Amino acid sequence: MPHLLEIKGLSKSFTIHHLGKHMQAVQNLDLSLDEGEFIGIVGKSGSGKSTILKSIYRTYFPERGAIMYRSEKFGTVDLAQLSEREVHYLRKHEIGYVSQFLNAMPRTTARELVEQSVIEMGKSQDEAQQAAIEALSHFELDPELWDSYPTTFSGGQKLRLNIACAIVKKPRLLLLDEPTASLDDASKWKVREVIERLKADGTTLIGIFHDLEFMDGLCDKVYDLLQQKSPTSISGGMNDRDAFNSVGVQSPG
Ligand SMILES: Nc1ncnc2c1ncn2[C@@H]1O[C@H](COP(=O)(O)OP(=O)(O)OP(=O)(O)O)[C@@H](O)[C@H]1O
Numbered sequence: 001m002p003h004l005l006e007i008k009g010l011s012k013s014f015t016i017h018h019l020g021k022h023m024q025a026v027q028n029l030d031l032s033l034d035e036g037e038f039i040g041i042v043g044k045s046g047s048g049k050s051t052i053l054k055s056i057y058r059t060y061f062p063e064r065g066a067i068m069y070r071s072e073k074f075g076t077v078d079l080a081q082l083s084e085r086e087v088h089y090l091r092k093h094e095i096g097y098v099s100q101f102l103n104a105m106p107r108t109t110a111r112e113l114v115e116q117s118v119i120e121m122g123k124s125q126d127e128a129q130q131a132a133i134e135a136l137s138h139f140e141l142d143p144e145l146w147d148s149y150p151t152t153f154s155g156g157q158k159l160r161l162n163i164a165c166a167i168v169k170k171p172r173l174l175l176l177d178e179p180t181a182s183l184d185d186a187s188k189w190k191v192r193e194v195i196e197r198l199k200a201d202g203t204t205l206i207g208i209f210h211d212l213e214f215m216d217g218l219c220d221k222v223y224d225l226l227q228q229k230s231p232t233s234i235s236g237g238m239n240d241r242d243a244f245n246s247v248g249v250q251s252p253g
Contacts, residue, residue, distance in 0.1 A: 002070055004173060004204050005033040005056070010065035010080075012051050025051040029065070031223055035172075038195075038205040040215045043225025049208045053175045055080070056206070057097045058087045069095075072172065092120055096171035100181045102158040103165075104150045110161050111136065111146040117165045135168040136161075139194055156187030163194055167203075174198065176207035180214065188214060 010029040015022050026048040033039050041049045054060040056067055058079055067079040071094060074086060082090075091097075105113065111132050118128035136146055139160045145153065150161055159179055166174060176195070180188045188211070195218060198205065209215050215222065 001035070002076065003032040003068070004035045004037075004070050005031075005206075006066075006068040007031040007052075007056075008066045008068070010052070010055060010062055010067065012048075012055055012060060012063050026055070033173075033204060033206065035204055036199075036202050037220045038199055038207065038218065040219035040222045041206065041208050041225065042212065042215070042222055047225040049225065050177055053097070053177050053206065053208065056173075057091070057095060057175055058082070059097075069173070093169065094172050096166035096169060096174045097177065098159075098162050098166045098174065098179050099177040100155070100159060100162075100179050100183075102150055102153070102162055107149070109147045110141065110150050110153075113150065113161065114164050114168050117168050121169060131168050132164075135164040138197075139164045139167070140190075154187075155182040156184075156190065159183065159187070159191060160194070163191075167198065171203065173204045173206070176205060176209075178208050178210065180209060180211065192218060 008030055010026055010031075011024075012026045013022060013024045029048075029052065031039070031052075041052060043049050051060060055062045056069075056079060062080040065080060068076055069079050069090075070076045071090060073089065073093065074082075077086070079087070079090075108116070114132035114135055115125075115128040118131045119125065123131070136143075141157060141160045141164065145157060150158060153161065162179070180191050183191065192214065195205070195207070199218075207215070207219070
């Protein structure tokens with residue numbers, strides 16, 4: 001069985017025109033992921049972790065390299081080359097992205113936000129209602145909050161809602177971009193339970209977490225960007241669990 005995701009030679013840089021600076025965020029990166037696996041990405045602040053996830057989700061257009069994804073709908077495709085329309089389809093149906101930031105919409109309750117995620121997949125209002133109830137219960141968002149506006153939620157509550165919105169689509173691949181960054185310890189460990197549940201359900205995951213202790217025992221593999229040679233370039237290598245333990249004493253951020 002081919003990998004679910006295989007990144008080959010990915011490079012991405014940014015030009016900040018008003019500062020006259022060119023920033024090499026990711027350079028010649030290789031990474032692969034099998035179905036049901038959870039890969040953690042660690043590295044210093046600015047080492048390109050988010051850029052990798054955003055390139056997979058195609059928030060950023062990769063500059064060089066291929067991001068081969070085995071889609072249920074399209075077969076194996078290069079996310080770096082795919083049309084906007086197909087990318088849009090994959091975001092709706094196959095690939096989810098969760099960060100610490102909530103995509104709140106004005107005058108939209110938590111329940112409606114989750115329902116909209118289902119409706120945009122082409123499902124009926126009834127199906128969306130049912131799926132929203134299941135997702136919000138599954139991720140233990142207090143039912144008293146379901147009909148409230150999420151802008152008033154705590155960091156942990158927003159995250160639960162974010163995850164519910166992503167998970168309700170049953171994505172094959174879920175990208176977690178530092179979702180626990182603003183959470184206290186208790187909320188973090190609740191998120192860990194959620195991730196363990198997703199893993200048990202067979203979701204394939206790539207996650208960025210600053211807290212190495214949080215990742216320990218959770219990820220199948222860790223992709224280590226700590227060995228970068230200069231602040232503007234990375235060239236990473238894959239570690240297995242033992243190698244992860246050996247980098248566990250260093251702080252990535
Ligand atoms: N949209 C952008 N425009 C300009 N520069 C960017 C953009 N996105 C990322 N960069 C630059 O690319 C480099 C890598 O950024 P990225 O956010 O991927 O790092 P990171 O490892 O996720 O950092 P952190 O741990 O601090 O979130 C940084 O130098 C950043 O300033």
